[in-house]
Amino acid sequence: xxxxxxxxxxxxxxxxxxxxxxxxxxxxxxxxxxxxxxxxxxxxxxxxxxxxxxxxxxxxxxxxxxxxxxxxxxxxxxxxxxxxxxxxxxxxxxxxxxxxxxxxxxxxxxxxxxxxxxxxxxxxxxxxxxxxxxxxxxxxxxxxxxxxxxxxxxxxxxxxxxxxxxxxxxxxxxxxxxxxxxxxxxxxxxxxxxxxxxxxxxxxxxxxxxxxxxxxxxxxxxxxxxxxxxxxxxxxxxxxxxxxxxxxxxxxxxxxxxxxxxxxxxxxxxxxxxxxxxxxxxxxxxxxxxxxxxxxxxxxxxxxxxxxxxxxxxxxxxxxxxxxxxxxxxxxxxxxxxxxxxxxxxxxxxxxxxxxxxxxxxxxxxxxxxxxxxxxxxxxxxxxxxxxxxxxxxxxxxxxxxxxxxxxxxxxxxxxxxxxxxxxxxxxxxxxxxxxxxxxxxxxxxxxxxxxxxxxxxxxxxxxxxxxxxxxxxxxxxxxxxxxxxxxxxxxxxxxxxxxxxxxxxxxxxxxxxxxxxxxxxxxxxxxxxxxxxxxxxxxxxxxxxxxxxxxxxxxxxxxxxxxxxxxxxxxxxxxxxxxxxxxxxxxxxxxxxxxxxxxxxxxxxxxxxxxx
Amino acid sequence: xxxxxxxxxxxxxxxxxxxxxxxxxxxxxxxxxxxxxxxxxxxxxxxxxxxxxxxxxxxxxxxxxxxxxxxxxxxxxxxxxxxxxxxxxxxxxxxxxxxxxxxxxxxxxxxxxxxxxxxxxxxxxxxxxxxxxxxxxxxxxxxxxxxxxxxxxxxxxxxxxxxxxxxxxxxxxxxxxxxxxxxxxxxxxxxxxxxxxxxxxxxxxxxxxxxxxxxxxxxxxxxxxxxxxxxxxxxxxxxxxxxxxxxxxxxxxxxxxxxxxxxxxxxxxxxxxxxxxxxxxxxxxxxxxxxxxx
Ligand SMILES: Cc1cc2nc3c(=O)[nH]c(=O)nc-3n(C[C@H](O)[C@H](O)[C@H](O)COP(=O)(O)OP(=O)(O)OC[C@H]3O[C@@H](n4cnc5c(N)ncnc54)[C@H](O)[C@@H]3O)c2cc1C
Ligand code: SF4
Ligand code: FES
Numbered sequence: 054x055x056x057x058x059x060x061x062x063x064x065x066x067x068x069x070x071x072x073x074x075x076x077x078x079x080x081x082x083x084x085x086x087x088x089x090x091x092x093x094x095x096x097x098x099x100x101x102x103x104x105x106x107x108x109x110x111x112x113x114x115x116x117x118x119x120x121x122x123x124x125x126x127x128x129x130x131x132x133x134x135x136x137x138x139x140x141x142x143x144x145x146x147x148x149x150x151x152x153x154x155x156x157x158x159x160x161x162x163x164x165x166x167x168x169x170x171x172x173x174x175x176x177x178x179x180x181x182x183x184x185x186x187x188x189x190x191x192x193x194x195x196x197x198x199x200x201x202x203x204x205x206x207x208x209x210x211x212x213x214x215x216x217x218x219x220x221x222x223x224x225x226x227x228x229x230x231x232x233x234x235x236x237x238x239x240x241x242x243x244x245x246x247x248x249x250x251x252x253x254x255x256x257x258x259x260x261x262x263x264x265x266x267x268x269x270x271x272x273x274x275x276x277x278x279x280x281x282x283x284x285x286x287x288x289x290x291x292x293x294x295x296x297x298x299x300x301x302x303x304x305x306x307x308x309x310x311x312x313x314x315x316x317x318x319x320x321x322x323x324x325x326x327x328x329x330x331x332x333x334x335x336x337x338x339x340x341x342x343x344x345x346x347x348x349x350x351x352x353x354x355x356x357x358x359x360x361x362x363x364x365x366x367x368x369x370x371x372x373x374x375x376x377x378x379x380x381x382x383x384x385x386x387x388x389x390x391x392x393x394x395x396x397x398x399x400x401x402x403x404x405x406x407x408x409x410x411x412x413x414x415x416x417x418x419x420x421x422x423x424x425x426x427x428x429x430x431x432x433x434x435x436x437x438x439x440x441x442x443x444x445x446x447x448x449x450x451x452x453x454x455x456x457x458x459x460x461x462x463x464x465x466x467x468x469x470x471x472x473x474x475x476x477x478x479x480x481x482x483x484x485x486x487x488x489x490x491x492x493x494x495x496x497x498x499x500x501x502x503x504x505x506x507x508x509x510x511x512x513x514x515x516x517x518x519x520x521x522x523x524x525x526x527x528x529x530x531x532x533x534x535x536x537x538x539x540x541x542x543x544x545x546x547x548x549x550x551x552x553x554x555x556x557x558x559x560x561x562x563x564x565x566x567x568x569x570x571x572x573x574x575x576x577x578x579x580x581x582x583x584x585x586x587x588x589x590x591x592x593x594x595x596x597x598x599x600x601x602x603x604x605x606x607x608x609x610x611x612x613x614x615x616x617x618x619x620x621x622x623x624x625x626x627x628x629x630x631x632x633x634x635x636x637x638x639x640x641x642x643x644x645x646x647x648x649x650x651x652x653x654x655x656x657x658x659x660x661x662x663x664x665x666x
Numbered sequence: 667x668x669x670x671x672x673x674x675x676x677x678x679x680x681x682x683x684x685x686x687x688x689x690x691x692x693x694x695x696x697x698x699x700x701x702x703x704x705x706x707x708x709x710x711x712x713x714x715x716x717x718x719x720x721x722x723x724x725x726x727x728x729x730x731x732x733x734x735x736x737x738x739x740x741x742x743x744x745x746x747x748x749x750x751x752x753x754x755x756x757x758x759x760x761x762x763x764x765x766x767x768x769x770x771x772x773x774x775x776x777x778x779x780x781x782x783x784x785x786x787x788x789x790x791x792x793x794x795x796x797x798x799x800x801x802x803x804x805x806x807x808x809x810x811x812x813x814x815x816x817x818x819x820x821x822x823x824x825x826x827x828x829x830x831x832x833x834x835x836x837x838x839x840x841x842x843x844x845x846x847x848x849x850x851x852x853x854x855x856x857x858x859x860x861x862x863x864x865x866x867x868x869x870x871x872x873x874x875x876x877x878x879x880x881x882x883x884x885x886x887x888x889x890x891x892x893x894x895x896x897x898x899x900x901x902x903x904x905x906x907x908x909x910x911x912x913x914x915x916x917x918x919x920x921x922x923x924x925x926x927x928x929x930x931x932x933x934x935x936x937x938x939x940x941x942x943x944x945x946x947x948x949x950x951x952x953x954x955x956x957x958x959x960x
Binding site for chain 1 (some may be wrong): 730732733749750751752753756767768770771772773774775776777778779780781782795796798800817818819821822823828832835836837838839840843844847848849850851852853854855858861862865866868869898901903943
């Protein structure tokens with residue numbers, strides 16, 4: 054068993070920043086990550102990091118823009134914390150040497166981004182995330198922080214009191230990918246989850262293969278509620294064969310979208326008569342899918358994004374990396390032909406419920422980054438607002454876990470304070486009732502020990518995972534990839550940018566069937582050396598739980614807000630729905646409830662307005 | 667001899683060496699040898715989808731130190747259906763998910779930023795996700811990176827590479843930072859431009875694997891680590907003392923002077939980093955600073 058004060062699970066921007074902060078606060082901190090840190094998906098972020106740095110701009114304006122962008126589903130204390138701290142955290146990165154793009158006077162450049170009232174997006178070329186990730190990893194190396202890389206965390210060691218609010222997390226169980234060793238990692242002071250988003254719940258996504266939402270699923274099963282999971286951002290221009298993102302920059306420079314009949318459908322079919330191709334992400338995504346659904350897509354799948362008319366000079370000057378992306382990942386020459394594009398899953402606004410210090414309702418358990426929901430993005434994330442979230446809340450979680458004195462949070466977690474219980478009209482049984490204690494079926498939730506001492510708890514948790522692996526390796530059955538692809542197809546077909554009641558119910562039926570089939574999965578590779586077959590089988594289980602949570606939220610929320618569109622309710626309903634969708638695992642019998650949104654800021658109350666640009 | 671390939675072809679490795687993963691060169695004689703079935707769960711025919719489909723033939727290196735039948739390296743042949751835009755990574759994913767779930771390789775981002783999937787494809791170090799199948803001659807041979815220990819199938823042990831990367835103090839280390847918490851440590855555009863290419867490295871290890879010198883000298887820092895040192899040594903915001911320290915690090919016995927400007931690293935780098943040029947410039951800086959300090 055390994056032991057540290059603070060264990061950080063995940064080594065993307067959020068995890069690395071949390072580890073550095075815990076180290077600064079004097080804790081003995083270690084990072085456990087299934088990928089080597091520099092392989093984390095933060096490295097894929099292109100556009101930039103929002104921070105109000107300049108005269109004429111202010112954190113208040115940034116907060117206003119973010120609240121409006123969230124369609125009034127963000128919590129003011131979280132949004133204000135983000136916007137107040139982002140400038141300091143961005144300059145901290147700058148002091149750590151991050152290769153920001155510069156102005157003539159040597160200061161960090163900023164550019165305009167959708168939904169922002171001031172050009173406040175700092176960036177490092179078109180590879181901001183890469184530079185952020187590497188700069189943070191450099192600081193981890195500098196401080197000699199211990200990294201257990203290619204250790205896959207399989208479960209958390211959480212006590213099993215009846216109410217999640219009374220439980221405590223004492224560590225995690227890891228699997229050494231290279232050797233197959235299963236070991237406990239005991240955390241004396243706290244565990245911080247920074248495991249990224251659940252993009253792999255969809256079959257067409259800009260997210261990496263590793264984005265399987267492990268931390269979300271593990272903590273959900275251990276009692277942490279999932280918040281606002283139905284809010285998924287779809288990006289309108291991704292390459293059909295891989296999901297690789299084609300930046301908004303192409304449309305910004307004048308790129309045009311065409312359907313199979315050569316119509317400029319954004320205008321000709323009336324989707325956005327003013328903004329055309331530059332309408333917001335959700336509007337363009339829905340327009341593209343309508344074209345395809347009505348038979349005007351190319352190969353019944355995608356539309357064309359044409360930039361040829363911009364001319365070779367302008368394209369190579371401003372959009373050179375797009376030419377490479379289209380060539381390398383789609384085999385298309387953007388100078389010579391239009392590029393095929395379609396909407397793809399891009400970002401999850403929801404996640405593990407935390408307060409503005411990154412703390413969940415389970416004692417000693419924190420979450421930061423895309424896996425968490427503080428909530429900053431509400432119903433829709435603005436471009437350039439995820440990266441600052443990583444560094445601001447990563448740092449706060451690191452400090453808090455390390456025991457640094459901090460202001461107490463205003464956001465309530467767990468079923469405390471004001472909340473409302475609810476039910477969802479599901480056509481099938483949700484979750485996994487009755488599987489509790491069956492290591493494979495319940496995802497290895499710790500059933501033993503009650504309030505056992507931390508060591509025993511961890512040993513039991515390790516034993517449960519060994520047993521789970523054993524069972525998975527020593528049975529015959531179907532391959533997890535069949536189940537995974539079914540789930541992904543269901544989600545992309547029915548829980549996409551268009552959502553309607555019958556489709557969502559059908560999706561729940563299909564997910565139920567996928568869950569039942571998962572009971573029969575078996576790992577076909579018997580090796581203990583780098584057994585990716587085993588690890589992906591375990592990830593598929595996590596995807597199942599999260600796909601269901603997304604769908605349940607989508608079915609429950611009968612309104613159109615931000616990224617969530619419902620056929621039956623074409624408007625935002627503030628009277629009824631200024632509240633967060635909460636889902637608790639409840640020992641395999643998921644329970645739906647709601648918590649009111651906090652619109653009360655430090656100096657003002659945010660008044661819901663129409664979100665028009 | 668400017669690239670790794672000629673050397674490898676002239677190399678005779680014995681079966682024992684090949685079975686011993688510590689011997690980093692895998693055995694080329696397997697290329698022409700008879701291919702064997704994959705484990706006992708799959709058979710030959712399963713590797714071929716329906717005839718009507720347009721397929722591509724890939725031959726993938728297989729090795730697992732603990733699995734009978736895989737302890738001795740071999741190549742498996744898979745016929746994967748071709749689709750527009752298909753990459754080498756897509757092809758091995760297809761083979762894994764449809765023919766043999768034990769086929770093992772690292773991959774994550776699928777867009778050439780995570781640096782996980784550098785393989786040896788038709789005799790050259792390339793990122794699987796950035797290599798279009800349609801650009802390659804069949805049969806497509808996919809092997810793990812040469813000169814690194816093979817862990818399993820296409821997975822190599824990257825620890826040695828990481829150690830070299832971390833041996834050059836790979837972090838920004840200025841003498842002082844601005845007093846104000848919101849005050850920037852300004853950098854000229856020209857200086858940012860100068861280090862720009864060097865900051866693009868994704869730690870894929872392709873350059874290291876292609877380098878003859880690194881293959882022969884286990885302690886040679888290698889092109890990627892030297893490039894990392896370049897990134898900081900050339901940064902105008904670091905102090906002269908630190909720069910001097912950096913130049914001493916890269917000038918050590920297993921540093922820049924080992925480089926014989928063969929350009930193999932530059933040729934394989936998926937991020938088009940002018941590695942050889944950077945190493946040459948470091949040599950010049952080292953000479954200049956020696957003149958200054960002696
Ligand atoms: C293509 C793309 C472009 C983007 N562009 C921007 C942009 O311009 N601006 C912006 O603000 N945002 C952008 N985003 C969003 C933003 O990049 C992400 O939300 C953010 O990087 C997520 O960081 P993270 O640290 O939470 O997770 P990640 O970087 O995904 O890291 C997750 C970490 O968790 C580890 N992990 C996961 N599961 C386990 C497990 N079971 N055991 C151990 N370790 C585990 C992984 O190894 C990894 O280290 C973009 C996203 C994408 C996909
Ligand atoms: S320098 Fe290029 S080839 Fe070498 S590790 Fe970096 S990205 Fe890969
Ligand atoms: S999969 Fe990330 S570089 Fe190829």
